[in-house]
Amino acid sequence: MAVATRYPTRPLDCWGKLREIRRKYAVRSWDVKERGGFAVAAQLPLMPMVAGIGEFARRIYGPYFGKAMKEPEVLRQFHEAADAEGYPRGEMCSSMHHQIGQMLLGLTQIDPMTGVSRPVDFILECNFCHSVSKTAQIGGEIMGVPFFIIDVPHTSGEAAQRYVSGQLMDAIGWLEKITGRTFDDGKFLEAMTHWWQRGALYARIGETLKAIPAPLDYWQVRALRVPAQVGGHTAEVAEFYEMALDEVRERIKEGISAFGVETCRLSHEGEEMFYADKLLADTVMHYGAVFVTGDVGFNTGLWDIQEDGSWRAAPTLQEMGLTLSTREDAVNLLARSFVDYGPIFHCLRVDEKPTEMVKKSQDWHSQGAVLHMDIGCRGMSPGVMEAKIALEEAGFPTVSYESSNSDPRDFTPSQITDRLESFLERLGLNRIS
Numbered sequence: 001m002a003v004a005t006r007y008p009t010r011p012l013d014c015w016g017k018l019r020e021i022r023r024k025y026a027v028r029s030w031d032v033k034e035r036g037g038f039a040v041a042a043q044l045p046l047m048p049m050v051a052g053i054g055e056f057a058r059r060i061y062g063p064y065f066g067k068a069m070k071e072p073e074v075l076r077q078f079h080e081a082a083d084a085e086g087y088p089r090g091e092m093c094s095s096m097h098h099q100i101g102q103m104l105l106g107l108t109q110i111d112p113m114t115g116v117s118r119p120v121d122f123i124l125e126c127n128f129c130h131s132v133s134k135t136a137q138i139g140g141e142i143m144g145v146p147f148f149i150i151d152v153p154h155t156s157g158e159a160a161q162r163y164v165s166g167q168l169m170d171a172i173g174w175l176e177k178i179t180g181r182t183f184d185d186g187k188f189l190e191a192m193t194h195w196w197q198r199g200a201l202y203a204r205i206g207e208t209l210k211a212i213p214a215p216l217d218y219w220q221v222r223a224l225r226v227p228a229q230v231g232g233h234t235a236e237v238a239e240f241y242e243m244a245l246d247e248v249r250e251r252i253k254e255g256i257s258a259f260g261v262e263t264c265r266l267s268h269e270g271e272e273m274f275y276a277d278k279l280l281a282d283t284v285m286h287y288g289a290v291f292v293t294g295d296v297g298f299n300t301g302l303w304d305i306q307e308d309g310s311w312r313a314a315p316t317l318q319e320m321g322l323t324l325s326t327r328e329d330a331v332n333l334l335a336r337s338f339v340d341y342g343p344i345f346h347c348l349r350v351d352e353k354p355t356e357m358v359k360k361s362q363d364w365h366s367q368g369a370v371l372h373m374d375i376g377c378r379g380m381s382p383g384v385m386e387a388k389i390a391l392e393e394a395g396f397p398t399v400s401y402e403s404s405n406s407d408p409r410d411f412t413p414s415q416i417t418d419r420l421e422s423f424l425e426r427l428g429l430n431r432i433s
């Protein structure tokens, strides 16, 4: 029977700054054109390069991702719109499926705050997963805007980096052509420096969860990714992560825990349910258990994934002794951030997942793993079943649940909570007050 040791806890001071950054960029996202900038549907890791054309706001295809994930009825409507136009449920990624539905409903370009139409100017995507690149193509056709897709191989090393660098160089030429702007290398170099810094620091925040008790839980670290999503190429956001990392390290020194109790440490593998991301954390919290690893949140950072499967935070530029001076320097570093340091670009490396997931559970001192068999994902879910076997063989008890990261029609809360509660009881845990 696990003993519920009590630890001190308190909220993070940097939540306030996070909200301030999020609000600021939400407004900027919609008035960017009045300020002479561009609205871009771009994959997150391409933000530093887009900064080379000057003022821009990154949007995903539609502005209603957050709203839809909070309101399953709205989300369902987006999926049904895609189904009705011949994009069948279950045959494509649920995350992209709802985005296509949103585009087909014509909502994509409407400012949710004012109802005014503010179209996206172009799409710049990178193919870490075939669903993503196919949606970029379909999105370009539905919205009638130009699109450019960068192919990223699912291997690391110099040849892979050169292959991506060549395409990034082409993309710069394409950006100049479609925007009529001269690409500003100085802005690109600066943005790339901040981008790398925020990725290396964010990964260090993930590493702090190895401490016992964990100073935050995985879902709190995941929530900290918001500034990176809205302005990860800026000095302000790089500074935010410095501040957040200092604060989390201070929590470790003071013995501050995520929730005041830590009866059991758990890993989560597989993409999370965006519309129900509190369900898992809330369920295990009743037993005093804490998630210390996961996918989407950790993938925001830059990680040096070793041959034995262990994840280490990427070195900072200072630690690498690297100063960016030319466009080629920045392009090569961006390419390396994809093929050598970007876990999201590992998502189809099925053979590497079991070893990585076992190493993560070992290194983060996890005592059990919860695995999402995500029928809505074709990229991150392959290999999760093999990882389940490997985890069991390595001595980690596991439980799996079936759902979909973005389609609530495949979500049965009671199936998940029943399985999870039985699993926690199998681990010897009881509900705590």
Ligand code: SF4
Pocket (backbone or CB within 6 Å): 093, 094, 095, 096, 129, 130, 131, 132, 271, 347, 376, 377, 378, 379, 380, 381, 405
């Ligand atoms: S990784 Fe999964 S959820 Fe993400 S785009 Fe690919 S298929 Fe969709």
